[in-house]
Amino acid sequence: MSALSKTEVVQELNRLFAEEVEAALRYLHLANSVRGTDHLVVGPVLKQGFQETIQHAEVIARKIRALGAVPELVLDIALPPESMDGKEALQTALTFEEAALEAYQDTLRRVEGDIPLEEFIRTQIAVESEHVLELKQLLVE
Amino acid sequence: MDTWKEFDQNVITHSAAHHLMAIADLLRQHGYARVSDVARRLGITRGSVSISLRPLKKAGLVEQDENRHLRLTENGTALVAAIKTKRHLMQRLLADVLGVAPAQAEIDACKLEHLLSNQTAERLLSFLRFLDSDPQRGRELVRGWQDYETACGREPQACPSCREVAECLAEKLSGAATPRRRT
Numbered sequence: 231m232s233a234l235s236k237t238e239v240v241q242e243l244n245r246l247f248a249e250e251v252e253a254a255l256r257y258l259h260l261a262n263s264v265r266g267t268d269h270l271v272v273g274p275v276l277k278q279g280f281q282e283t284i285q286h287a288e289v290i291a292r293k294i295r296a297l298g299a300v301p302e303l304v305l306d307i308a309l310p311p312e313s314m315d316g317k318e319a320l321q322t323a324l325t326f327e328e329a330a331l332e333a334y335q336d337t338l339r340r341v342e343g344d345i346p347l348e349e350f351i352r353t354q355i356a357v358e359s360e361h362v363l364e365l366k367q368l369l370v371e
Numbered sequence: 372m373d374t375w376k377e378f379d380q381n382v383i384t385h386s387a388a389h390h391l392m393a394i395a396d397l398l399r400q401h402g403y404a405r406v407s408d409v410a411r412r413l414g415i416t417r418g419s420v421s422i423s424l425r426p427l428k429k430a431g432l433v434e435q436d437e438n439r440h441l442r443l444t445e446n447g448t449a450l451v452a453a454i455k456t457k458r459h460l461m462q463r464l465l466a467d468v469l470g471v472a473p474a475q476a477e478i479d480a481c482k483l484e485h486l487l488s489n490q491t492a493e494r495l496l497s498f499l500r501f502l503d504s505d506p507q508r509g510r511e512l513v514r515g516w517q518d519y520e521t522a523c524g525r526e527p528q529a530c531p532s533c534r535e536v537a538e539c540l541a542e543k544l545s546g547a548a549t550p551r552r553r554t
Contacts, residue, residue, distance in 0.1 A: 249416045256418065306415050325425060326418035329406060332439070333417045336407050 234341060240299045242337050243290055246354075247301050249330045250287035254280050256326055259309040260319045268316030275368065279323060282361070286354065293350060317369065324365040331358040383427075388454050388485035389413060390423050391432060394441050395451045404441045453492075458484035460495045468502070470517050 234242070261276035291301045314322075338351045383391070393412045397404035406424070410417045424441070427433040432447035443451060458480045465476035487495075502509030523541045527533040533540050 245416075249418055252416045252418050256422075304414070307419060322422065322425075325421045329417040329421035332406065 233343060236297060239341065239347065240294055240297055242340060243294045244302045246333055246337060247287055247290045247294065248303055248305060249333050250283055250290055251303060252305055252307055253326050253330055254283040254287060255307060257283055257323065260322060263312055263314055264316055264319045265313040272316035272319055276319060276323065320365055320369050324362065324369065327358065327361050327365060331355065331362055334358055383485055385485055386423060387427055390420065390427065391443065391447060391451050392454065394433065394443055398442065405439060454484050457487045457492045460492055460499065461487065463499055464495060468513055
């Protein structure tokens with residue numbers, strides 16, 4: 231069993247929930263901020279990122295509900311109008327995806343001992359790692 | 372340059388100032404600062420912190436080592452010191468001299484700390500030093516002003532403070548709602 235109480239676990243999950251919802255909003259904003267022909271190339275990648283990230287948020291929310299709690303969402307985000315090229319958008323996406331990945335890795339350390347939760351977080355880490363890798367590959371190509 | 376443009380070209384934003392100060396505080400308290408620590412301290416997501424740190428790294432104010440630990444560069448450290456000093460000076464001016472309630476003085480000083488020019492901050496420091504140089508006289512000076520009862524007749528032409536703008540300044544302030552946070 232994890233050293234964390236149920237309330238603390240829910241707090242951890244709420245933090246991850248906020249990371250995912252905020253990342254989804256950033257993807258949505260980025261997808262509509264890319265200008266020119268880059269919009270045709272990178273737009274679909276960013277929109278897919280939005281959809282997948284929202285799904286991750288839902289998975290976290292379900293986990294919170296399964297623990298008998300209700301998700302809490304605290305966001306403090308401002309996304310000013312800022313047109314950018316495809317590379318800039320992908321670099322921005324990579325920045326917040328890496329941050330999300332690190333957030334999961336932090337949580338994994340904190341929930342150590344709670345095997346089902348550990349497994350859940352490990353699965354999410356695998357998915358997030360895949361995202362980060364894909365973005366890195368796109369930035370190299 | 373137009374003042375409003377200068378405002379936009381300020382070295383750092385309010386949010387950036389708080390990120391820098393959070394890093395400085397964490398380094399002082401724990402000896403290290405990670406993105407997660409800054410996020411917890413500011414009550415925002417790690418994604419938000421990472422995005423906010425990008426321009427600060429580009430500006431040479433923050434560095435991140437191979438262990439993902441954050442540190443302030445020499446310029447970053449100097450900027451934090453200047454911001455904290457300006458906050459302290461503003462807080463003193465507002466609370467000790469102008470008699471603004473401490474909580475409100477703290478809020479307003481926080482809003483202004485990163486916007487105040489060095490030139491103004493130096494003049495402010497000089498003024499506070501003047502008051503501190505003879506504490507009794509300084510207190511009397513401030514008390515004299517605080518005790519001064521304004522019998523405002525709402526007549527701009529007869530008022531030395533309002534004559535230049537030909538409008539009643541007190542009336543303008545009393546009619547102004549406190550600005551709400553931008554959404």
